[in-house]
Amino acid sequence: MTRPNRPLRIARPSGMRERLVAVFMLGLALFNPPLLAVFGKGGTVGGLPVLFLYLFVAWIGLIVLLAAIIEGHGEEGTEKPDDLVPRDGGDG
């Protein structure tokens, strides 16, 4: 008897939309005070300005996350059940 050695997935993994919104939130946190203030005091590390280094590394990180989420969901998905469920936050 061979069985796939990974835990059974019971809950539906959260969808692309939720993950994208989460990355948006993360970006808001990274690019605004107070995190920005932590790195925005000036000074250098390894010859590069801390602020410059921080912003670009965070930015690259965000882009990698976005790419991973988008490409991880494959090409399908435009007309998935996802779309048929009305979920417009602004209703009413």
Place this chain on the structure above:
Amino acid sequence: MLQGWVVIGVSFAYLCLLFAIAYYGDKRADQRRSLIANPFIYALSIAVYCTSWTFYGSVGRAAESGMHFLPIYLGPTLMAALWWIVLRKMVRISKVNRITSIADFISARYGKSQTLGGLVTIIAVVGIMPYISLQLKAISTTFTVLLHYPQFEVAPDLVAVPILADTALYVALVLAAFSILFGTRHIDASEHHEGMVAAIAFESVIKLLAFVAVGVFVTYGLFGGFGDLFTRAMDHPDIVRLFAVGDAAEYGGWIALTLLAMAAIICLPRQFQVSVVENVDENHIRKAVWLFPLYLLVINIFVLPIAFAGMMLFDPSEVNPDIFVLALPMANQSETLALFVFLGGLSAGTSMVIVETIALSTMVCNDLVMPVLLRIPWLGLQKLKDVSKLLLSIRRWTIVLVVFLGYLYVRLIGESFALVTIGLVSFAAAAQFAPALIGGIFWKGATQRGAMWGLSAGFVVWLYTLLLPSFARSGWLPESFIEQGLFGIELLRPYQLFGLTGLDPVTHSLIWSMMANLGCYVMVSLLTQHTAIERIQAALFVDVFRPSGEGGGSQFWRGTATVADLYALVARFVGQERAERAFSSYSQEHNVDLRTLRDADAQLVNFAERLLGGAIGAASARVMVASVAKGEIVGLQEVMEILDEASQVIAYSQKLEAKSRELEAATTELRAANERLKELDRMKDDFISTVTHELRTPLTSIRSFTEILHDNPDLEAAQREEFLSIVIRESERLTRLINQVLDLAKMESGNIRWSMAVVDVRDVIRDAVAATGQLFKDKQVNLKVTAPDQPVPLWTDGDRLMQVVINLLSNAVKFSEPGTGLVSVTLDVRASGITVSVRDNGPGIPYWAQSRIFEKFQQVGDTMTAKPQGTGLGLAICKSIVLRLGGSIWVESEPGRGAAFCFFIPARPVEDEPAEAAGRAEPGGVAE
């Protein structure tokens, strides 16, 4: 030295190459082999966001305030994360409704309002004017600088140059010409400009390569890489200052810029054009979500190094930081690179101007000029045979007008502002669309008047706090307007409105205009009502992803029109050939033969309206279709009904479900109650049969003995005596039985009267013993009573308590052996109450019977062999009484070693009703 003709020749060659690409792109589109049907082209075309501002202005901004050039690119990165949710919805809505511009979008969303479309157009034209001027300024300045290669000076003051010698004028002319060539070659119902998009994508590649080239040249050619550059920059106190964000107000500016850029990336007319209108496949958005931010990142990596290098190598009074990008290669004798950089800047500027003017010309034509012209009867437009030529010329003139408005602004403002500052003015204007646009696709309740008020209020505040002061600074309005406010009122100073100080002008303007815009939008929307058409459009936009959203609202149309009329109408606006193609594809799709059909159904009317909408805007299309179609859209009441039908059905089925759940619950309860009733019924039957059985036994013996006496009159006296005594005994037993049954029935139905009083329990026991004394004597059983010496007062019903003790005593004597039997009664007093136990030394009670012995008619012993010794009700009555008095009764017994029946009555206050206080004993509450 670069000759002027070289620069001009290369520039023209470049523009011609662009045009060739566009031409090829259009041709491929006509052959249905689209050049732009891939996500990379789509992402690159969105990069039209990066204009001369990015190419030249970012460095200038960085030289002035360090990293503060970056929020303009971080904002779009954040927004890109939401594109799959926001942008995709806008794309879908635009496809379904054939939206061709942002003005069209907003006007269609709020009930196809022409006024609203016009307002949006005016805001866009006025707001974008500085932005176009920025491009003209950048191109003409860099051109001038390049001509003086390798000596570069501060660019000549534009205002001082006579108009005909002004480079900016010729730049404006050339750009206008190219925009006309790109964007208005023909009227297309779908408003796709595939060729233009291909050219824009190409330009995005060029400007990126050029900027990265100069970045690499500066960082690795002039310096030894990032580390070297930054290390050397640290020696300059001016530059080290730029390593930090700054004080608290600058953080405010940072946040404001981020928000502004987030709004701009979807609200700028050209961004709307490339990302929404020109989108050919929703799936392209997916890749753009990360490709576009990546593009922004790459084009920004070298901004800070170039800015720092320029600050180190140039005298700040000689070279404007805005042209560092060009000046650095020039100062180092790299002719080719300088020319390439110029081309990069040119591509950044031209791409923006081309897309922006095309977008604006569509808006001005469809939402401003056409609605007005169509309303002027003596122009006869309603009857004109072919309007498409008119449309084209309107658009061409609009492009010229828009470019020259930008040129005018350059002449007026001149050198007063840096590139970025000019651009931010436009951003703040475009941001005014954000509430109406985003609110419109997620909030059904937003109304037309809310959008009108919000847009107007935001626009007016923007005008007052950003645009007018910029004129004042350049000397076209009195300077006192900025210093002392309108009419000298301090509170109305445009840069410190209502005394809000400490912010830069853009942040300040953004705060006030957004407050006015959002405030009016929400408040007025909440206070006003939808009209029927608003309600329809709101539902179509917000619910575009619902399956029924594709219907395009045809179910709301109740009008009639002939096919011929519709066809003629469409042909007039989009041309014969295109109308023919559209109608035949419609008839194929829907499987109808339009040639034999006379009256158009609602769906066809709607199709024609959308087709027209692509050419002249939703609002005008509605007016035109209404001119040939009789009938109106259905009334508000019916619209509500249609819209709410689905939700009503859902609500109804939910109600049904709830009802059936309730029913089920009720059924379960009923079934349980029924079971209980059946059980009670069975118990009643059992009781009756047991009682009758118990009654029959004595009756039978009475009857048989009386029969014997009756039939045998000559019976012996002794025998007669004996028989009669049996009859009497059995009659007594019968009476007792009947009494007890009555007692029990009364007690169970609660009809019995309880006479509560304080009694001495010792007296009760003494009386009970006296009452049963004869039984003990007759059976020769000894009785022993153990009770305290002091009185034992208890609030209870003395007679009932005595009945219990009597029952227990007579029970005990029944099961005791004559002669050797011993029954002992013990009264035990505690604070919580009294316990009375009656112990005998009889045969005891088997374990299995101990739990049932207090039930009715349960007699221990084999009823078949042994004559029952009692009624079987005595203990049941005892139990009832004790329970009513709030106590408990139990038996302790081991077979063969006698049995002890005990009961406990709790002590309780005098006032308590026994029924209510059952089981709630209160220690120490004995009343005297």
